[in-house]
Amino acid sequence: MPCRAWQLAPSPEPRHNLAMALLSTADQDKLRESFGEMTSNVRVLFFTQTLGCETCLHTRQILDEFPALSDKIAIEEVNFVLEKERAAQYGIDRVPALALVAENGNGETTDSRIRFLGAPSGYEFISLVQAVLLVGGRSPSLTDENRQKLAAVTKPMTMQVFTTPT
Amino acid sequence: MAFANPNITAYAVEATEFPDLARRYRVTGVPKTVIDETVEILGGLPQDMFVDQALQNVAGGGPT
Numbered sequence: 001m002p003c004r005a006w007q008l009a010p011s012p013e014p015r016h017n018l019a020m021a022l023l024s025t026a027d028q029d030k031l032r033e034s035f036g037e038m039t040s041n042v043r044v045l046f047f048t049q050t051l052g053c054e055t056c057l058h059t060r061q062i063l064d065e066f067p068a069l070s071d072k073i074a075i076e077e078v079n080f081v082l083e084k085e086r087a088a089q090y091g092i093d094r095v096p097a098l099a100l101v102a103e104n105g106n107g108e109t110t111d112s113r114i115r116f117l118g119a120p121s122g123y124e125f126i127s128l129v130q131a132v133l134l135v136g137g138r139s140p141s142l143t144d145e146n147r148q149k150l151a152a153v154t155k156p157m158t159m160q161v162f163t164t165p166t
Numbered sequence: 167m168a169f170a171n172p173n174i175t176a177y178a179v180e181a182t183e184f185p186d187l188a189r190r191y192r193v194t195g196v197p198k199t200v201i202d203e204t205v206e207i208l209g210g211l212p213q214d215m216f217v218d219q220a221l222q223n224v225a226g227g228g229p230t
Contacts, residue, residue, distance in 0.1 A: 055183055091175060094184065113168040117187075118180020127178055134169055142170050146217040150171045152224050157174045159167065159220070162181040162188060162198045 023065055031129065035070035038136030041103040042073050047092045049080045055119040059096040062120055072136060074103070091115065098128070100135045122165030167220070 023031070046063055048056040066073045080087055080095045090099040090111070098116040101109040112135045120128040134140060140147075168176035181188040181196060191200045199207040199220070207219050 113172070113175040115175065115177045116180075117177055118183035120178075120180075124178060124180060131178075140169060141213070142167065143213065146213060147170050149217055149221060150167060150174070152221060153171050153173045155173060157171075157224075158202055159174060159176045160179050160187075160191065160200045161176065162179050162191065162193045162200070163196050164181050 022061060028065075028069060032069045034129070034133060035072065035136070037138065038070060038072045038133065040072070040135075040137045041105075042132050042136045043101045043103045043109060044073065044075050044132070045078050045086075045090065045099040045101065046075055047078045047080045047087055047090075047095050047097040047099070049095050053095050056096045058121065059098075059119045062125065063098075066132075073132060100131055102135050119165075124163060124165060127163070167217070 044063060044066070046059065048060065050056075060077075063075045066075060078086055080092070080097075087093070087097075092099065092115070094117060096117075096119055098120065100112045100114045102112055103109050112131075114131050114135065116124065116128060116131075118124070142150075168174045179187055181193050181198075187193075191198070191203075191206075195208065197210055199205075199216075201207070201220055202223070205220065205223060207216065211219065
């Protein structure tokens, strides 16, 4: 079992109390309501490593919030050091990183090609929630007209959106 | 956009955590979007403008 954030914490409190401290009860309720509208399951692949990754533990803490808010969201930890092939498959070359995949009832997954590099805190947390909702079946904010324009992209295109937590 | 077209992969990159990437793509302000290492979009734009700029190097795309 990998090292978990709560095991390192000095607090003797049970894990769920500590993990939940990141979100207020009101925020949890709002998120639970939003996630309640999801129609398909979302698996978040969390690429991480134990050593030499300052923000991996914080990312783990953030991700630990999700399963308690929706039974449609699953977090799967992927060891970046041991599972190089899987990381390459998802175009992940650094950690912490997240890859969002849609999962149908038969356990088959479809890559959403949405990635997060770095801890999803601050505004990134909101972006992550939005991305989970999108992959989970919420209707996209993209207009039909823009969707048609995007059909012109017939070769692989990589978009990197740089942000900061605040 | 990645969700709309299987050819598109989108990365949200935390700039302060990866200064090497921020330097490589000359990120001096956020949000900054870099597409295929060539197209740069600074700041947040309305969706129509963003899509047009993102597609400026794509045949059949771009401003009409």
